[in-house]
Amino acid sequence: MKAETILKDHLLKVIDLNDEQFGYVFSHFKPMSFKKGQVIIAEGDKVSCEYFVTEGCLKSFYINDDLKMFILQFAMPGWWASDYNALYNSIKATISVDCITDAEVLCISNADREKLCSEIHAVEHFFRWRTNKGYVAAQKRLLSFMNNDAKHRYEELLNTYPQLYNIVSKQLIAAYLGVSRETLSRLYHG
Amino acid sequence: MKAETILKDHLLKVIDLNDEQFGYVFSHFKPMSFKKGQVIIAEGDKVSCEYFVTEGCLKSFYINDDLKMFILQFAMPGWWASDYNALYNSIKATISVDCITDAEVLCISNADREKLCSEIHAVEHFFRWRTNKGYVAAQKRLLSFMNNDAKHRYEELLNTYPQLYNIVSKQLIAAYLGVSRETLSRLYHG
């Protein structure tokens, strides 16, 4: 499906926009293609954009001082990704974003998003809605971390996002669950 | 300080509202007083409001099947609290909210917030801003969970919210950090 259509469907699920309005909104997005493994945001970068995925799969992640990776989010078509802390507060990226598979995205700058939000009330509403969703999801994940062991969280992840199983390596699943790859391996074998 | 002033300052830090507009917004909030220990939202409740704290301290928390409590958030003056999953999605509360100290809050219904958001663009902007903050904070806490041990998280909490130390019992701090009270005790003694 066309990137434009995917974005349009995504927005219209939440807000009403006529064709002219959507065209105007869409004109602020820049289509970009990336290859598997390409880095979209690297630690230390100035972050000026966020990305709407229309094809493929991204990950956003943090790497600590011991070079251990923690995955914040997988981003499939219809999902958004960026380092939001860096983006909203104009600071350098601490979160990186790269491509798990070849990917197509629509890129919008922070400035353009804010412009659209102030020009079109419905767009502001959309982005409030979107962050609300993200906030609730982050809280749920936090609770799951405190409450459940690795096995439980693994099953939860596969139930919630069965598509991931075929696309994402076990290592990355482990980095999302916050366990070592060895422990994850032992959860279903050994 | 008057509850009204606290809310006004809080809003005006982010958006512009003239006196008439603020008066209109404020008219949708209902002041409420609670005693220490009183429950504002109990598990299973229908959740129709969120609460802006003007005095005292609340906590929002989850209790699992083994009756173990996990604290999602402490809410001090200038903070908001509710079960947002329940509030946004019209489902029964799984998160509870109660009072750590005597407290004064301003209560606004979900319906009224949505009404104000659609009537006054700036109010919608404010609530988008607020949730963005919350989202970023939740992500940071998630990363801290994955990356840091209990001692590190304890120090982080006290650095970020030094006021908590005098108000909140060690048990509750432990429930926020996701460790047992015994382990927390051993972090600074033993």
Next chain:
DNA sequence: CTATAAATGTGATGCAGGTCACATGCTTTC
């Protein structure tokens, strides 16, 4: 098609933090 690298499985071992048990100290409340 082969060589090189990357992902995965599996054993051995160590440790952070959980759980249970009980002692002590601090608050309410009547």
Next chain:
DNA sequence: GAAAGCATGTGACCTGCATCACATTTATAG
């Protein structure tokens, strides 16, 4: 101000998961 009820400290023991080491299987590039 005595009694009852919480909050905290501390020991003993247990367990889930990390880490290190190495074997094996699966991709990827030339």
